[in-house]
Amino acid sequence: MILESVENGPLLWPTIKENRVTRPKKYSELSVMEAIQADCDVKATNIILQGLPPKFYALEMECKLYDEFDKFAYKKGESLHDFYLRFSLFLNDMNIYNMKLEQL
Structure with missing residues (x-):
């Protein structure tokens, strides 16, 4: 199954409709085969990343963080405090990789 992941890409997580909102299933909601x-x-992913020089791992993480930044938004029902904590954790991750956001 690991070879299948490499050849065909990662599992596209199934979704579930809950309260008229479609969301990805949680790990605990996956079938046995989907969880495997x-x-x-x-x-x-870990095998591939462990074989890469640290520079490439940092680049991969940086790409994920930029993508997360693009999608970062307030979640409905989230308190201002929770939003601040989530944003602070995100900024800490960016600082670890010395990422800079430049104004256009």
């Missing part, structure tokens, strides 16, 4: 595939995806 998700675990193999993580193992395959």
Whole structure:
């Protein structure tokens, strides 16, 4: 299954409709086969990343953080305090990789 993850890409997480909102299933809601595939995806990713020089791992993490920044938004029902904590954690991750956001 690890080879399948490498050849075919990671599992596309199934979604579930709950209160008229579609969301990805939680890990605990996956079927046995989906959970095994998700675990193999993580193992395959780790194997690949461990074989890369640290520079490439940092670049991969930076890309994920930029993507997360683009999608960062207030979640309905979230308190201002929770939003601030989530944003602070995000900024800490960016500081770890010396990322800078430049104004256009």
